[in-house]
Amino acid sequence: MRPLIDENNLSYSKEFLIYYTRSAIFGRIFLVVGALAGFIYFYMQNQLIVVAFSFFLFIFQIPLLIKSIKGIDEIQFRINSKGIQYRNNSLIPWSNIENERAVWIDNENRNDDTTYFIYHIIEPSQIMKFNLAGFSTDVSELSIALTIHRNRFKRENDIL
Known part of the structure; x- marks a missing residue:
């Protein structure tokens, strides 16, 4: 089992991988x-x-x-300081991504709650939205990983 990423230790994990759950x-x-x-x-x-x-x-x-x-060992998402990659698609750089987030949505008419990973791709003007139910992460862990890797991108490219 992989350890949880520490929000205060930016040198900890070079990349965050998301798989399907077993x-x-x-x-x-x-x-x-x-x-x-x-x-x-x-x-x-x-x-x-x-x-x-x-x-x-x-x-x-x-x-x-x-x-x-x-497909259990296939990487579904790769998040690092360069950007986000979904499955075998090309890596989308952070400079082309905005408003990345992991959200929890309370469904009022149903008894279940849904968590989503959402990010906007700027150039083709596309919104990517994925249900996290079948993936090996949760909202808090993904939010921390997104924050860390976005900040690494800014630090590596002197964007502050």
Whole structure:
């Protein structure tokens, strides 16, 4: 497990990496095993409609599970003093990014809260918004990382 970035120690981490969480894979594994168990149980009970549903659920979840397992070590975001990189896209420099933030939104009509990573790309005038639910970070850790790396960019380029 990687340590939390200390906001006061700017020399600590050279880059902040965000991955998918492993909990999504475990959930998908439980779904596949449950669909297989349901298939076997309802087959023995001669309930063909439920057997068909369980079979199709099992079959369609296998490729998604394999894709999730293969992608567990893929870096989703790379944040450093040069900029932000999303997956295998090109790195967007800090000079072309503004208003980067991690926000928590309280959904009034639902019982769940959502956290987002949002930043604006200046040149193509594009707003990037990502739900943090499936990623290996939270709002506070990401906010600290964004602050540190933005300040490093300013310090390295004498922008104050």
